[in-house]
Amino acid sequence: MDSVMKSLPMVALRGLTIMPEMVVHFDVSRERSITAVQQAMMEDQKIFLVAQKSIETEDPGQEDVYSIGTVATVRQVIKLPKKIVRVLVSGEQRGRLTGISEKEPCLKAEVELLEETDFGIEDEIQKEAMARNLREVLTEYADKSGKMSKEAVKELISMEDLKKLTNEIACSVPFSYTEQQKLLEELDIKKRYEKLCSELTDEIQIIDVKKEIQKKVKERVDRHQREYILREEL
DSSP states (O other): OOOEEEEEEEEEESSOOOOTTOEEEEEEOSHHHHHHHHHHHHTTSEEEEEEBSOTTOSSOOGGGBOSEEEEEEEEEEEEETTTEEEEEEEEEEEEEEEEEEEOSSSOEEEEEEOOOBOTTOOSHHHHHHHHHHHHHHHHHHHHHHOOSOHHHHHHHHTOOOHHHHHHHHHHHSOOOHHHHHHHHHOOBHHHHHHHHHHHHHHHHHHHHHHHHHHHHHHHHHHHHHHHHHHHHHO
């Protein structure tokens, strides 16, 4: 199948990765980024969002951003004080940055639209088994971490489609933007599923170890306090 190319206004994001299925707002203050948002609103509201490799870069070019980003729709734009603009977007599809055709008045990206694949998944039964396992791991993570609302978890575990489930969990779990970038770059659903399970399992193990350390520290402190009280009574 021939690849589909689009020319879109582009915003380079600092410390943020936008995923497909993600609805999120962020603030922009750089003049070219504000202009890119304005151009998107004047056209079909489509914009290409890609994370910077370093949040310190002030004037990013193609070599300063990741090659995989997300085509999104701009839903709302609000002007804030001090020349800051708050943008609400919904992520839609992965895209590969193949070039920057314009730098002024804003970055204009040449983007290859990317399709997700399900190589290695034999049938619907395997998909269901994978989805069920991912929901179980997510539930355990949410119970132990306390970082997700019950409503959000309930909505996620109600999803049956594996592709949508992997994308939605990648959006909803508070991973770092670099971890989300790795998930964004994985086009194969099975491999993305495996990465998600691995990340969530690692987080669960870290939480368990942390709680065990805290328990031992508390026991040590309590013991010292009891010993101190006994010495004072003597």
